Amino acid sequence: MSKDLIVDNMTVRYGGFAALDGVTLNVPAHTTLGLVGESGSGKSTLARAVAGLILPSEDRLLLGDRPLAKRRSREQRKQIQMIFQNPDASLNPRHTVRQILSEALRFHRITQGRADTERRSLELLEQVKLASGSLDRYPHEFSGGQRQRIAIARAISVEPALLIADEPTSALDVSVQRSVLELFRDIKAELNLTMLFISHDLGVIHAVSDTVAVMRQGMLVEVAPNERFFAQPQSAYGRELLAAVPKMPTAGGAGGAAR
Numbered sequence: 001m002s003k004d005l006i007v008d009n010m011t012v013r014y015g016g017f018a019a020l021d022g023v024t025l026n027v028p029a030h031t032t033l034g035l036v037g038e039s040g041s042g043k044s045t046l047a048r049a050v051a052g053l054i055l056p057s058e059d060r061l062l063l064g065d066r067p068l069a070k071r072r073s074r075e076q077r078k079q080i081q082m083i084f085q086n087p088d089a090s091l092n093p094r095h096t097v098r099q100i101l102s103e104a105l106r107f108h109r110i111t112q113g114r115a116d117t118e119r120r121s122l123e124l125l126e127q128v129k130l131a132s133g134s135l136d137r138y139p140h141e142f143s144g145g146q147r148q149r150i151a152i153a154r155a156i157s158v159e160p161a162l163l164i165a166d167e168p169t170s171a172l173d174v175s176v177q178r179s180v181l182e183l184f185r186d187i188k189a190e191l192n193l194t195m196l197f198i199s200h201d202l203g204v205i206h207a208v209s210d211t212v213a214v215m216r217q218g219m220l221v222e223v224a225p226n227e228r229f230f231a232q233p234q235s236a237y238g239r240e241l242l243a244a245v246p247k248m249p250t251a252g253g254a255g256g257a258a259r
């Protein structure tokens with residue numbers, strides 16, 4: 001079940017340096033927050049801290065009405081799944097797709113028994129538009145876009161409340177990027193997910209986000225509804241980012257079409 005994400009005053013320090021400096025944001029259930037900002041602004045740090053992969057120095061973090069513990073329980077780990085720029089980060093190269101999916105399904109007790117796991121694995125492949133024959137293949141036998149689809153199948157297999165995608169299309173070429181963005185749009189609609197979607201590419205952010213958050217030097221400088229941000233950014237830095245894009249995609253282009 002999809003849930004609101006509430007990040008209240010989150011700070012992450014590396015030594016004396018605050019990579020994340022008192023970030024507060026709210027992602028309502030069933031919506032996608034697109035997080036944009038230059039390299040080093042703290043986007044991945046925020047994603048990793050929300051996912052529980054790094055420990056914030058200070059914060060209050062809620063998913064639904066439940067605070068997330070510093071040491072996450074199995075249930076809490078299940079509720080937040082993450083997709084990385086490089087799908088290989090979450091795919092064991094020595095495991096077939098069947099093993100990758102069944103391991104996640106069994107660990108989080110989503111399915112019971114071999115037949116149930118097989119049935120659900122096939123459903124997942126269909127959901128991410130991969131052929132059923134993919135189950136017996138290894139990650140290296142797929143293209144980069146297909147591997148990202150396997151990583152997405154693995155992430156949604158455990159029925160998360162929140163999906164975090166950190167530059168999930170940045171390593172893909174443009175045509176593949178578009179089809180993976182369409183997949184994100186489809187699964188968000190089908191599964192009613194809450195999503196935190198990170199990209200330095202404003203076209204991608206325009207395509208997937210309900211709300212846009214702009215990050216700079218570990219702080220949020222603007223949070224606005226998608227249309228409003230792209231029509232009239234309020235922050236000087238938001239205006240700078242938009243001005244740096246040669247030409248925004250039109251309704252028929254990658255941005256508009258994948259919405």
Ligand SMILES: Nc1ncnc2c1ncn2[C@@H]1O[C@H](COP(=O)(O)OP(=O)(O)OP(=O)(O)O)[C@@H](O)[C@H]1O
Nearest residue numbers: 014018019037038039040041042043044045046200
């Ligand atoms: N483990 C670490 N130790 C020390 N500093 C770190 C560590 N991880 C990140 N940083 C620093 O924290 C800041 C934010 O990094 P982060 O990766 O979150 O930025 P980002 O916006 O995701 O950048 P990019 O778009 O390049 O991935 C950067 O200055 C980075 O050098």
